[in-house]
Amino acid sequence: MVQGFRQIARNEHLPARIAAQFAERIHRGDIKPGDKLPTEHALSQTFGVSRTVIREAIAQLRNEGLVETRQGIGAFVIERQARHIRLGDGGQMDKHAFTDLYQLRVPLEIEAAGLAALHRSDEQMQMLDAALAKMNSSIDWNTEGVAADLEFHRIIALATGNHYFDQFISAVADRVGHAIVTAREAIMFDEIMAITIEEHGAIRDAILTQDAHAARDAMRRHLKGSAHRVGLELEFFG
Structure with a gap:
């Protein structure tokens, strides 16, 4: 094989x-x-x-x-x-197709954050904390850091209680994962680490307090920042 x-x-x-x-x-x-x-x-x-x-x-x-x-x-x-949903390999898409895929991520992830705040379990909060801790302690952000980042978002999708969010968000996140690597190579390591952890921490805190509006706002801020760091111009509403 x-x-x-x-x-x-x-x-x-x-x-x-x-x-x-x-x-x-x-x-x-x-x-x-x-x-x-x-x-x-x-x-x-x-x-x-x-x-x-x-x-x-x-x-x-x-x-x-x-x-x-x-x-x-x-x-x-x-x-x-x-099997779950699978999209084409993000590394083979042109800039327009990649922008469209990232745009699809926006409403899915924002809504998932709000639902996760309402429906998350204590066990899922522990899983979120573990993923955030791994991001914070990762030495190689192109492997361990990216994996922990994607896991953080996957746990939020699971916490919605709607398995379709898990399927769609996992498929989209896997395809845009290489963009996270690009962002981390484009700016200083310490800077991107601090920004990424701060944004994810805000999402985590809102979900912990079960504040759906704050969770959606924190996810929107993260996605805006993430898109900007990889040079994408997306449309955000609200």
């Missing part, structure tokens, strides 16, 4: 590019439902990356609903009817 993959260039968002190669082969039928993915060691050798990168790539595939992981056994491809 490891034949046919290519090594990943160091200037790419490694987990996302590896996940994209697997997703392409799964959708082509080269890797079939029920097939077990190679071990982390084998994949790290194939792609020339660390096992941490491989784990994050598999986590992305799991979030997209393409694989499931079984403790102590490995990762397996899921039957097609059980």
Whole structure:
């Protein structure tokens, strides 16, 4: 199964590019439902990356609903009817298509934040805090930081209590993940870390106090800032 993959260039968002190669082969039928993915060691050798990168790539595939992981056994491809929504690879879109996709993210994420404030559980708050703490402590923001950022948004989608938010937001977030990397490469590390954590912290605080309006406003501010940092001109209302 490891034949046919290519090594990943160091200037790419490694987990996302590896996940994209697997997703392409799964959708082509080269890797079939029920097939077990190679071990982390084998994949790290194939792609020339660390096992941490491989784990994050598999986590992305799991979030997209393409694989499931079984403790102590490995990762397996899921039957097609059980899969989540998947969009085209964001790294291959032109600027107009990417802007449109990011625009779609705006109403979904804002509404999700408000609903999460109303319906979140104590366990989901603990999960949000863990994701925020991981963002704060990440050394490599192009791997650990991006994964924690996307996980933060996925937990908010889960906290809405509406599984369609989880499916759509996970699909969109996975495709725009490389833009987060671009933003972090464009400005100073300390600056982007402080901005990102401050914005996510405001969202977390509003959800904790179950203030739906404040949560929506905090998410809107974050999305505006995030879009600006990657050079996108989006339309915001309200």
